[in-house]
Amino acid sequence: MKTILIIDDEESIRESLMGILQDEGFRTLSAESGEQGLGVLREEDPDLILLDIWMPGIDGIETLRKIREITPDQLVIMMSGHGTIETAVKATKLGAYDFIEKPLSLEKLLLSVQNALTIGQLVEENRTLKARIAKEHEMIGNGEAIRLLKEQISIAAPTSGWVLITGENGTGKELVARSIHAHSQRANKPFVEVNCAAIPEELIESELFGHEKGSFTGATALRKGKFDLAHEGTLFLDEIGDMSLKTQAKVLRILQEKKFERVGGSRTIEVDVRVIAATNKDLEAEIVKGNFREDLYYRLNVLPFEVPPLRERKEDIPRLVDHFLQFFCGKESREIKTLTPEAMAAxxxxxxxxxxxxxxxxxxxxxxxVPDQLISEKHLPAALIPKKNETAKSGVTPALEAGTFREAKEEFEKEYLLQKLEENDWNISRTAEVIEIERSNLHRKIKSFGIELKK
Known part of the structure; x- marks a missing residue:
């Protein structure tokens, strides 16, 4: 049941409105002055306020101003028997949803109330959706690499500098872009994403710049492009390394001149966007090969960000796993599952x-x-389980089976620490002294490699 607060100094109007609204299924509250209405607002949470303008004490305009201080998003419909255009404009500027003249038309009042409550519901749904999206795009991790990345974002985001994000596929470059936008001065403006690798070459100009009606076969109506849609907001050009040289030249021109023409059009459109680009390619190497424009690279690479691969931030994996478990269990309406220590170590x-x-x-x-609440090693894909028996039979260590030098180094360190810990009866202080590293550093490495200490 929606609650409506009526603030009016005339008792007959308050009682009449309360009776009508209660008959329509609303819960009603009333106050005979602005001061009393503000008191009710501090104790209750009405969905809508009907507020008279001319009242003794503080008038309706001043009451509206104070309502905005208490609850900035409160829906308010103003009522007045002596309304002027100037008063209506002032109320609207202060955020009133509607302005109704007295004597009140019952039909008009109920229509305005229903429309206002519909708007309120849409605003709440939008707020909830934004919160859910923000949660889905949250950057998870407290390790040194991710902590440094978050610190860089907090410094760069409030500025207007263009950003180039590099990193392997799947590292979370889009999350970094969204985080920069969310903490920028453009946060309340659009965030528009373009996957440059997914759009066919013949369509990318229309996608980026839009087109005029009749500009080509199938262009049956005017269509705004991504630059147009991102006006005053952020344009995220993902996989920019896959963009053709021809399109790169046009994008560079827009970035330099901040204006463009739609495909098939002659009218110049000015645009204000902050560009964030991302790629999994080495753009400097692509420049040498002739696949990427050097001038565009330096135009974009004002604020460079490199997102570390997951293998370099293994200390964050347990937190990421817990986060994804909660997210997907909630999405599938299931109880939160957990992993055994062995499964987490894997x-x-x-x-x-x-x-x-x-x-x-x-x-x-x-x-x-997995039907069980507890996920163990047996539930994991075979590729994730260390092949201990095969390694023992072949005499080949995991380090020699590693694909890259970094992975081999990590496997060797892990084997070495396991052996030294076992030799020293799993005593961390004694092991740190023997291998001559700081005890705190040894603790970090044990945690990073997921080594379980034996008692």
Missing amino acids: LVNYSWPGNVRELKNIVERLVIM
């Missing part, structure tokens, strides 16, 4: 060539396919 020790995206997909699969 996830931590895996190299994750697909990075966070691969981890997310694996956790979603486990939530859907």
